[in-house]
Amino acid sequence: MIPLPESLIRTLSERGLDPDLVVRIVNTCLDEDLRDGTDITTDSLFTDAIGQADIRTRQRGCLAGVPVAAAVLHGLAYRTGTEVEFTTRLDDAKRVCPGDTVATVSGPVRTLLVAERTMLNLLSHLSGVATSTSQWVDALAATTTRIRDTRKTVPGLRDLDKYAVRCGGGVNHRMGLSDAALIKDNHISAAGSLTAAVDAVRSHQPDAICEVECDTVDQVREAVNAGVQTILLDNMDNAQMTEAVSICHPRGVVTEASGGLTLDHAKEIAKTGVDYVAVGAITHSAPILDLGLDFD
Numbered sequence: 001m002i003p004l005p006e007s008l009i010r011t012l013s014e015r016g017l018d019p020d021l022v023v024r025i026v027n028t029c030l031d032e033d034l035r036d037g038t039d040i041t042t043d044s045l046f047t048d049a050i051g052q053a054d055i056r057t058r059q060r061g062c063l064a065g066v067p068v069a070a071a072v073l074h075g076l077a078y079r080t081g082t083e084v085e086f087t088t089r090l091d092d093a094k095r096v097c098p099g100d101t102v103a104t105v106s107g108p109v110r111t112l113l114v115a116e117r118t119m120l121n122l123l124s125h126l127s128g129v130a131t132s133t134s135q136w137v138d139a140l141a142a143t144t145t146r147i148r149d150t151r152k153t154v155p156g157l158r159d160l161d162k163y164a165v166r167c168g169g170g171v172n173h174r175m176g177l178s179d180a181a182l183i184k185d186n187h188i189s190a191a192g193s194l195t196a197a198v199d200a201v202r203s204h205q206p207d208a209i210c211e212v213e214c215d216t217v218d219q220v221r222e223a224v225n226a227g228v229q230t231i232l233l234d235n236m237d238n239a240q241m242t243e244a245v246s247i248c249h250p251r252g253v254v255t256e257a258s259g260g261l262t263l264d265h266a267k268e269i270a271k272t273g274v275d276y277v278a279v280g281a282i283t284h285s286a287p288i289l290d291l292g293l294d295f296d
Helices: 008-016 019-035 040-045 066-080 109-139 158-167 186-193 194-204 217-226 238-251 263-270
Strands: 050-058 085-088 101-108 146-148 182-185 210-214 232-235 252-260 277-279 290-293
Touching: 008 019, 008 066, 019 066, 019 109, 019 158, 040 109, 050 109, 066 085, 066 101, 066 109, 101 109, 109 146, 109 158, 109 263, 109 290, 182 194, 186 194, 194 210, 194 217, 210 217, 217 232, 217 238, 232 238, 238 252, 238 263, 263 277
Parallel strands: 146 277, 182 210, 210 232, 232 252, 252 277
Antiparallel strands: 050 101, 050 290, 085 101
Protein backbone atom coordinates (compact mmCIF):
# COMPACT_ATOMS: atom_id res chain seq x y z
CA MET A 1 0.00 0.00 0.00
CA ILE A 2 1.31 3.46 -0.92
CA PRO A 3 2.09 5.45 2.26
CA LEU A 4 0.57 8.80 1.30
CA PRO A 5 1.56 11.92 3.26
CA GLU A 6 -0.61 12.43 6.33
CA SER A 7 -1.78 15.81 5.05
CA LEU A 8 -3.00 14.21 1.81
CA ILE A 9 -4.76 11.40 3.67
CA ARG A 10 -6.50 14.02 5.79
CA THR A 11 -7.52 16.02 2.72
CA LEU A 12 -9.01 12.98 0.97
CA SER A 13 -10.89 11.92 4.10
CA GLU A 14 -12.28 15.40 4.72
CA ARG A 15 -13.73 15.38 1.20
CA GLY A 16 -15.50 12.07 1.63
CA LEU A 17 -12.97 10.00 -0.30
CA ASP A 18 -11.54 6.79 1.11
CA PRO A 19 -7.73 7.14 0.91
CA ASP A 20 -7.32 3.36 0.55
CA LEU A 21 -9.73 3.35 -2.39
CA VAL A 22 -7.85 6.23 -4.03
CA VAL A 23 -4.59 4.34 -3.58
CA ARG A 24 -6.07 1.22 -5.22
CA ILE A 25 -7.28 3.27 -8.19
CA VAL A 26 -3.91 5.02 -8.50
CA ASN A 27 -2.05 1.70 -8.39
CA THR A 28 -4.29 0.26 -11.11
CA CYS A 29 -3.76 3.31 -13.33
CA LEU A 30 0.02 3.28 -12.84
CA ASP A 31 0.14 -0.47 -13.56
CA GLU A 32 -1.74 0.19 -16.78
CA ASP A 33 0.90 2.67 -17.97
CA LEU A 34 3.90 0.77 -16.61
CA ARG A 35 2.79 -2.74 -17.61
CA ASP A 36 6.37 -3.67 -18.55
CA GLY A 37 7.94 -1.67 -15.74
CA THR A 38 9.63 1.04 -17.77
CA ASP A 39 9.15 4.24 -19.76
CA ILE A 40 11.45 3.74 -22.72
CA THR A 41 11.39 7.37 -23.84
CA THR A 42 12.01 9.01 -20.47
CA ASP A 43 14.58 6.45 -19.36
CA SER A 44 16.50 7.08 -22.60
CA LEU A 45 16.69 10.84 -22.08
CA PHE A 46 17.02 11.46 -18.34
CA THR A 47 19.06 10.09 -15.46
CA ASP A 48 19.36 12.28 -12.34
CA ALA A 49 17.91 15.58 -13.57
CA ILE A 50 15.70 17.45 -11.08
CA GLY A 51 12.92 19.67 -12.38
CA GLN A 52 9.77 21.60 -11.64
CA ALA A 53 6.57 21.92 -13.64
CA ASP A 54 3.12 23.47 -13.35
CA ILE A 55 -0.21 21.85 -14.06
CA ARG A 56 -2.14 24.52 -15.95
CA THR A 57 -5.64 24.82 -17.34
CA ARG A 58 -6.21 25.39 -21.03
CA GLN A 59 -9.90 26.15 -20.91
CA ARG A 60 -12.58 27.47 -18.59
CA GLY A 61 -14.13 24.98 -16.17
CA CYS A 62 -14.43 23.62 -12.64
CA LEU A 63 -11.72 21.63 -10.88
CA ALA A 64 -12.03 18.19 -9.31
CA GLY A 65 -9.39 15.61 -8.48
CA VAL A 66 -6.39 17.72 -7.47
CA PRO A 67 -5.63 15.53 -4.39
CA VAL A 68 -6.08 12.45 -6.57
CA ALA A 69 -3.40 13.76 -8.92
CA ALA A 70 -1.19 14.33 -5.87
CA ALA A 71 -1.74 10.69 -4.87
CA VAL A 72 -0.54 9.60 -8.33
CA LEU A 73 2.73 11.51 -8.00
CA HIS A 74 3.36 10.31 -4.45
CA GLY A 75 2.47 6.77 -5.48
CA LEU A 76 5.00 6.74 -8.28
CA ALA A 77 7.63 8.34 -6.05
CA TYR A 78 7.13 5.54 -3.53
CA ARG A 79 7.54 2.93 -6.26
CA THR A 80 10.74 4.52 -7.54
CA GLY A 81 12.21 5.52 -4.19
CA THR A 82 12.33 9.19 -5.13
CA GLU A 83 11.30 12.37 -3.35
CA VAL A 84 8.72 14.70 -4.87
CA GLU A 85 6.64 17.70 -3.91
CA PHE A 86 3.08 18.43 -5.00
CA THR A 87 1.97 21.97 -4.14
CA THR A 88 -1.70 22.77 -4.68
CA ARG A 89 -2.32 26.26 -6.08
CA LEU A 90 -6.05 25.97 -6.80
CA ASP A 91 -8.33 23.58 -4.98
CA ASP A 92 -11.19 21.36 -6.06
CA ALA A 93 -14.54 23.05 -6.78
CA LYS A 94 -12.78 26.23 -7.94
CA ARG A 95 -13.83 27.77 -11.24
CA VAL A 96 -10.80 28.22 -13.48
CA CYS A 97 -9.80 30.10 -16.62
CA PRO A 98 -7.24 29.24 -19.32
CA GLY A 99 -3.70 29.65 -18.03
CA ASP A 100 -4.50 29.19 -14.33
CA THR A 101 -1.91 27.21 -12.39
CA VAL A 102 -3.57 24.34 -10.55
CA ALA A 103 -0.50 22.79 -8.92
CA THR A 104 3.28 22.82 -8.99
CA VAL A 105 5.21 19.56 -8.97
CA SER A 106 8.93 19.07 -8.41
CA GLY A 107 11.37 16.20 -8.15
CA PRO A 108 13.30 13.91 -10.51
CA VAL A 109 12.29 14.71 -14.09
CA ARG A 110 11.89 10.98 -14.81
CA THR A 111 9.31 10.65 -12.04
CA LEU A 112 7.42 13.75 -13.13
CA LEU A 113 7.25 12.65 -16.76
CA VAL A 114 6.18 9.09 -15.99
CA ALA A 115 3.44 10.38 -13.67
CA GLU A 116 2.30 13.10 -16.09
CA ARG A 117 -0.28 11.23 -18.17
CA THR A 118 -1.89 9.37 -15.28
CA MET A 119 -2.14 12.58 -13.24
CA LEU A 120 -3.68 14.47 -16.14
CA ASN A 121 -6.00 11.64 -17.19
CA LEU A 122 -7.64 11.49 -13.77
CA LEU A 123 -7.60 15.24 -13.14
CA SER A 124 -8.93 16.10 -16.61
CA HIS A 125 -11.71 13.51 -16.45
CA LEU A 126 -12.87 14.45 -12.96
CA SER A 127 -12.68 18.16 -13.74
CA GLY A 128 -14.73 17.48 -16.87
CA VAL A 129 -17.44 15.87 -14.72
CA ALA A 130 -17.34 18.81 -12.31
CA THR A 131 -17.50 21.26 -15.21
CA SER A 132 -20.51 19.56 -16.82
CA THR A 133 -22.25 19.49 -13.45
CA SER A 134 -21.50 23.16 -12.81
CA GLN A 135 -23.10 24.09 -16.13
CA TRP A 136 -26.36 22.52 -14.95
CA VAL A 137 -25.99 24.22 -11.58
CA ASP A 138 -25.62 27.58 -13.32
CA ALA A 139 -28.58 26.89 -15.61
CA LEU A 140 -30.78 26.02 -12.61
CA ALA A 141 -29.68 28.99 -10.53
CA ALA A 142 -32.54 30.97 -8.97
CA THR A 143 -34.78 27.88 -9.11
CA THR A 144 -35.47 25.24 -6.45
CA THR A 145 -34.48 22.36 -8.73
CA ARG A 146 -31.15 20.61 -8.14
CA ILE A 147 -28.98 18.52 -10.46
CA ARG A 148 -28.48 14.92 -9.34
CA ASP A 149 -26.24 12.19 -10.73
CA THR A 150 -26.97 8.55 -11.64
CA ARG A 151 -25.08 5.25 -11.52
CA LYS A 152 -23.92 5.82 -15.13
CA THR A 153 -20.32 6.29 -14.06
CA VAL A 154 -16.99 5.02 -15.38
CA PRO A 155 -16.57 1.44 -14.07
CA GLY A 156 -14.19 1.47 -11.11
CA LEU A 157 -14.35 5.25 -10.71
CA ARG A 158 -17.80 5.69 -9.17
CA ASP A 159 -16.61 7.23 -5.90
CA LEU A 160 -14.37 9.65 -7.78
CA ASP A 161 -17.01 10.52 -10.39
CA LYS A 162 -19.60 11.22 -7.71
CA TYR A 163 -17.05 13.27 -5.77
CA ALA A 164 -16.52 15.33 -8.93
CA VAL A 165 -20.29 15.89 -9.16
CA ARG A 166 -20.20 17.32 -5.63
CA CYS A 167 -17.29 19.56 -6.61
CA GLY A 168 -19.43 20.90 -9.46
CA GLY A 169 -22.27 21.71 -7.06
CA GLY A 170 -24.45 18.69 -7.79
CA VAL A 171 -26.13 16.18 -5.50
CA ASN A 172 -25.34 12.47 -5.31
CA HIS A 173 -28.07 9.90 -5.78
CA ARG A 174 -27.40 6.21 -5.06
CA MET A 175 -23.77 5.20 -4.69
CA GLY A 176 -24.77 1.57 -5.16
CA LEU A 177 -27.67 -0.82 -5.41
CA SER A 178 -27.95 -1.31 -1.65
CA ASP A 179 -28.48 2.38 -0.82
CA ALA A 180 -32.16 2.43 -1.77
CA ALA A 181 -34.75 0.63 -3.88
CA LEU A 182 -35.35 2.02 -7.36
CA ILE A 183 -38.20 0.19 -9.06
CA LYS A 184 -38.05 0.43 -12.87
CA ASP A 185 -40.16 -0.93 -15.71
CA ASN A 186 -38.48 -4.35 -15.73
CA HIS A 187 -39.07 -4.73 -12.00
CA ILE A 188 -42.73 -3.78 -12.46
CA SER A 189 -43.10 -6.33 -15.25
CA ALA A 190 -41.52 -9.05 -13.13
CA ALA A 191 -43.74 -8.23 -10.13
CA GLY A 192 -46.95 -7.95 -12.16
CA SER A 193 -47.76 -4.37 -11.22
CA LEU A 194 -46.24 -1.23 -9.74
CA THR A 195 -48.03 -1.70 -6.43
CA ALA A 196 -46.97 -5.34 -6.23
CA ALA A 197 -43.34 -4.33 -6.77
CA VAL A 198 -43.54 -1.70 -4.01
CA ASP A 199 -45.18 -4.21 -1.66
CA ALA A 200 -42.41 -6.74 -2.38
CA VAL A 201 -39.72 -4.20 -1.53
CA ARG A 202 -41.56 -3.19 1.66
CA SER A 203 -41.84 -6.86 2.68
CA HIS A 204 -38.15 -7.55 2.01
CA GLN A 205 -36.67 -4.24 3.25
CA PRO A 206 -39.30 -2.31 5.24
CA ASP A 207 -36.94 0.53 6.17
CA ALA A 208 -35.44 1.08 2.71
CA ILE A 209 -36.07 4.29 0.81
CA CYS A 210 -38.25 3.38 -2.16
CA GLU A 211 -38.28 5.21 -5.48
CA VAL A 212 -40.35 4.28 -8.52
CA GLU A 213 -39.78 5.17 -12.17
CA CYS A 214 -43.03 6.32 -13.79
CA ASP A 215 -43.66 7.24 -17.41
CA THR A 216 -47.36 8.15 -17.11
CA VAL A 217 -49.35 10.32 -14.74
CA ASP A 218 -51.54 7.32 -13.89
CA GLN A 219 -48.46 5.47 -12.69
CA VAL A 220 -47.55 8.49 -10.59
CA ARG A 221 -50.94 8.33 -8.85
CA GLU A 222 -50.49 4.61 -8.22
CA ALA A 223 -46.98 5.12 -6.84
CA VAL A 224 -48.09 7.93 -4.51
CA ASN A 225 -50.94 5.77 -3.22
CA ALA A 226 -48.47 2.94 -2.68
CA GLY A 227 -46.52 5.18 -0.31
CA VAL A 228 -43.18 5.65 -2.07
CA GLN A 229 -40.85 8.46 -1.05
CA THR A 230 -39.55 9.50 -4.48
CA ILE A 231 -40.87 9.28 -8.02
CA LEU A 232 -38.68 9.37 -11.10
CA LEU A 233 -40.57 11.07 -13.94
CA ASP A 234 -39.20 9.27 -16.96
CA ASN A 235 -39.30 10.96 -20.38
CA MET A 236 -42.34 13.08 -19.54
CA ASP A 237 -43.07 16.36 -21.26
CA ASN A 238 -43.35 19.55 -19.20
CA ALA A 239 -47.13 19.41 -18.96
CA GLN A 240 -47.04 15.85 -17.63
CA MET A 241 -44.31 16.73 -15.15
CA THR A 242 -46.26 19.73 -13.89
CA GLU A 243 -49.30 17.53 -13.29
CA ALA A 244 -47.19 14.85 -11.63
CA VAL A 245 -45.62 17.39 -9.28
CA SER A 246 -49.07 18.67 -8.30
CA ILE A 247 -49.96 15.09 -7.28
CA CYS A 248 -46.69 14.35 -5.46
CA HIS A 249 -45.84 17.47 -3.49
CA PRO A 250 -49.02 17.67 -1.40
CA ARG A 251 -48.25 14.13 -0.22
CA GLY A 252 -44.60 14.94 0.52
CA VAL A 253 -43.27 12.81 -2.35
CA VAL A 254 -39.99 13.96 -3.92
CA THR A 255 -39.92 14.26 -7.72
CA GLU A 256 -37.04 13.71 -10.09
CA ALA A 257 -37.07 14.30 -13.85
CA SER A 258 -35.07 11.95 -16.07
CA GLY A 259 -34.63 11.05 -19.73
CA GLY A 260 -33.84 13.30 -22.67
CA LEU A 261 -33.02 16.34 -20.52
CA THR A 262 -30.89 19.02 -22.15
CA LEU A 263 -29.10 22.02 -20.73
CA ASP A 264 -30.90 24.39 -23.10
CA HIS A 265 -34.24 23.49 -21.51
CA ALA A 266 -33.11 23.42 -17.89
CA LYS A 267 -35.15 26.43 -16.78
CA GLU A 268 -38.32 25.19 -18.50
CA ILE A 269 -37.91 21.86 -16.70
CA ALA A 270 -37.40 23.65 -13.37
CA LYS A 271 -40.65 25.59 -13.91
CA THR A 272 -42.56 22.31 -13.60
CA GLY A 273 -41.56 22.29 -9.93
CA VAL A 274 -39.53 19.05 -9.94
CA ASP A 275 -37.11 18.73 -7.04
CA TYR A 276 -34.28 17.16 -9.03
CA VAL A 277 -33.12 16.54 -12.57
CA ALA A 278 -31.19 13.30 -13.00
CA VAL A 279 -28.65 13.58 -15.80
CA GLY A 280 -26.45 10.60 -16.61
CA ALA A 281 -24.50 12.61 -19.17
CA ILE A 282 -22.66 14.60 -16.48
CA THR A 283 -20.73 11.43 -15.66
CA HIS A 284 -20.93 9.13 -18.68
CA SER A 285 -20.42 11.75 -21.41
CA ALA A 286 -18.61 14.69 -19.83
CA PRO A 287 -15.82 16.08 -22.04
CA ILE A 288 -12.51 16.32 -20.24
CA LEU A 289 -11.24 19.66 -18.98
CA ASP A 290 -8.05 20.29 -20.94
CA LEU A 291 -5.02 20.59 -18.65
CA GLY A 292 -1.33 20.33 -19.32
CA LEU A 293 1.98 19.89 -17.53
CA ASP A 294 4.40 22.69 -18.38
CA PHE A 295 8.05 22.57 -17.27
CA ASP A 296 9.85 25.74 -16.27
